[in-house]
Amino acid sequence: MNQSGPYVVRPGPEAFLPPAAASMGNALPDPGQAHINGRIVPEEEAFEEAARMFLGGTVPTIFPGPLVLWAWNEKAKKKAKAIKFLYDTLKECAPQDAKPMLIPMPDYRPKYPKINPEVEINPNHPNLTIWHNKIDVCMFVGVHCHQANLSLKIIRGGTTCYTIAMCAQAGHEDACLSFRDASVEKIMHLAEWVKKLKGAVPFGALKKHVAALESKDRVGGTRN
Amino acid sequence: MSKEKIQICEEFFDIMPPEYQALVTNATWGKEGRGWKDVGVNKELIEQHSLCAGCPESMAFRYILASLPNPEDTVMVGSTGCTSLVFPHVGVHNIHSLFGNQNAIASGLKRALTLRFPGKVKDVVVLAGDGATVDIGLDYTLQSWFRQEMFTTICFDNELYANTGGQESGLMQKGFVAKMAPVGKKFDKVRLPEIAKESGCVYVVNCTVSKPSLVEKVIRNAVYIAREIGPTYIQLYTPCILEIGKNSMEGLQEMRDSEKPGERFAYKEFISDQAKAFLADLAEKEKAKKASAKEALAQA
Ligand SMILES: Cc1ncc(C[n+]2csc(CCOP(=O)(O)OP(=O)(O)O)c2C)c(N)n1
Ligand code: SF4
Ligand SMILES: [Mg+2]
Numbered sequence: 001m002n003q004s005g006p007y008v009v010r011p012g013p014e015a016f017l018p019p020a021a022a023s024m025g026n027a028l029p030d031p032g033q034a035h036i037n038g039r040i041v042p043e044e045e046a047f048e049e050a051a052r053m054f055l056g057g058t059v060p061t062i063f064p065g066p067l068v069l070w071a072w073n074e075k076a077k078k079k080a081k082a083i084k085f086l087y088d089t090l091k092e093c094a095p096q097d098a099k100p101m102l103i104p105m106p107d108y109r110p111k112y113p114k115i116n117p118e119v120e121i122n123p124n125h126p127n128l129t130i131w132h133n134k135i136d137v138c139m140f141v142g143v144h145c146h147q148a149n150l151s152l153k154i155i156r157g158g159t160t161c162y163t164i165a166m167c168a169q170a171g172h173e174d175a176c177l178s179f180r181d182a183s184v185e186k187i188m189h190l191a192e193w194v195k196k197l198k199g200a201v202p203f204g205a206l207k208k209h210v211a212a213l214e215s216k217d218r219v220g221g222t223r224n
Numbered sequence: 225m226s227k228e229k230i231q232i233c234e235e236f237f238d239i240m241p242p243e244y245q246a247l248v249t250n251a252t253w254g255k256e257g258r259g260w261k262d263v264g265v266n267k268e269l270i271e272q273h274s275l276c277a278g279c280p281e282s283m284a285f286r287y288i289l290a291s292l293p294n295p296e297d298t299v300m301v302g303s304t305g306c307t308s309l310v311f312p313h314v315g316v317h318n319i320h321s322l323f324g325n326q327n328a329i330a331s332g333l334k335r336a337l338t339l340r341f342p343g344k345v346k347d348v349v350v351l352a353g354d355g356a357t358v359d360i361g362l363d364y365t366l367q368s369w370f371r372q373e374m375f376t377t378i379c380f381d382n383e384l385y386a387n388t389g390g391q392e393s394g395l396m397q398k399g400f401v402a403k404m405a406p407v408g409k410k411f412d413k414v415r416l417p418e419i420a421k422e423s424g425c426v427y428v429v430n431c432t433v434s435k436p437s438l439v440e441k442v443i444r445n446a447v448y449i450a451r452e453i454g455p456t457y458i459q460l461y462t463p464c465i466l467e468i469g470k471n472s473m474e475g476l477q478e479m480r481d482s483e484k485p486g487e488r489f490a491y492k493e494f495i496s497d498q499a500k501a502f503l504a505d506l507a508e509k510e511k512a513k514k515a516s517a518k519e520a521l522a523q524a
Contacts, residue, residue, distance in 0.1 A: 064236060068233065069240070070229070070231065070232060070233065071229075071231040071232065072229045076233060077233055080234070081235055083235070084235035084236070102236075104236060104240055104241070106241060106244050109312040110312050111312055111313070116241065119239070119241045
């Protein structure tokens with residue numbers, strides 16, 4: 001076994017069935033931490049990185065899931081406000097040619113035979129929405145863990161999209177970057193970082209960043 | 225879940241797909257006296273279906289969903305088959321079970337809901353094809369009735385395995401030849417309604433879905449009785465027009481033909497004395513409620 005570090009979780013297309021990062025030995029962050037491409041980091045570092053990714057993308061998109069779309073408790077309502085604030089901040093701070101989007105994942109039904117990729121994303125075929133809107137960086141928030149895991153893997157498998165998870169539980173190893181214990185404060189803090197970095201990230205910088213990631217050896221982890 | 229929770233967060237209302245907006249603003253959640261007349265006017269909890277064009281299962285689905293007395297607090301349990309392609313479009317909580325397991329799943333679910341939400345009405349309704357109900361799932365179907373599990377079982381009887389291309393089912397008529405059953409059925413259609421009665425169901429109906437008002441009445445009775453008295457079973461003829469070689473427009477006539485007196489889907493009902501008394505009591509209360517509402521209106 002070689003302890004060469006975590007499996008590098010970066011945008012795809014990776015494979016028809018990309019491995020679960022957990023099966024490659026990647027661990028989840030502890031409270032106060034996050035992960036970037038599988039590497040455990042102090043949370044603050046991830047806030048900056050996430051803001052850079054958002055600002056460096058051409059179609060940075062937030063995908064709110066059922067836990068925040070539906071007003072099923074007071075916390076959900078507050079998170080919805082924070083997410084909308086983050087989206088508005090993104091629109092205000094993103095480079096002029098960027099096209100931020102806010103696309104809902106209203107539920108998890110495997111909507112058959114079709115969804116309208118212009119207006120929604122479905123966890124069973126998230127790639128359709130990403131391809132259709134040419135989304136290059138996205139953030140999941142308010143999506144139940146098992147559906148997020150499934151969806152994040154499909155995105156990594158078939159698209160070039162950089163994925164961020166604002167997870168309310170222990171984080172997502174299958175996202176390119178993941179926070180844990182998401183709260184209204186953390187969402188607002190990310191908005192602050194976006195504001196702070198306004199003008200500091202050139203349009204389309206994400207592409208270069210991803211190219212650099214691709215030059216890294218992907219296979220790490222304790223399995224090898 | 226209850227209807228107060230079926231609300232979209234203000235900030236996101238405008239980005240939600242239109243069918244969800246309609247579900248929240250125009251659905252019949254909590255509407256007293258909701259029924260088949262809401263179909264096509266109000267959101268009847270089904271957006272579109274993925275069945276063959278003109279399939280009577282689509283009518284049956286709509287009438288049933290429109291008739292559920294308490295959709296916001298109902299969980300439906302489905303099984304593999306043509307119906308399972310529709311459930312993803314249905315705006316009522318539903319669980320897809322492994323083919324045949326539906327009544328076992330529903331038993332556990334109903335018990336769990338009763339424990340988890342004491343004092344709250346939670347309805348469980350199974351909806352599965354004849355293959356799932358009578359063949360592969362027969363054990364679970366019967367065992368749930370023997371145990372007097374408090375939920376409604378609805379069987380969409382299209383007299384064969386439609387979803388897999390037309391194999392023989394226990395509810396198929398004797399002598400029938402299907403695409404994947406070329407020899408012809410060698411034994412009679414299983415008499416599940418009678419078996420249901422003997423197995424402990426307190427309300428059993430065998431009919432077609434040609435008359436929406438009748439379907440509405442039967443479904444409401446079945447759900448109400450299952451809440452208070454015991455298991456109920458509804459067998460609905462939903463002919464597979466594809467397998468019997470009919471056109472999209474011919475499903476209704478096929479049902480009308482097969483419900484004539486003496487035909488196999490002539491209306492048949494069994495109701496226990498206790499369930500009968502319960503329905504009479506319900507009707508009485510409903511009448512009194514209407515009378516007092518009228519009186520209040522007159523006095524106002
Ligand atoms: C455990 C299991 N066995 C077999 C199948 C294959 N299968 C799928 S649908 C089906 C027949 C469904 O027939 P029915 O319940 O009558 O529903 P219909 O399609 O006619 O509405 C079968 C056998 C399966 N999906 N799972
Ligand atoms: S195969 Fe038969 S039962 Fe299934 S959707 Fe088509 S017509 Fe309806
Ligand atoms: Mg069938």
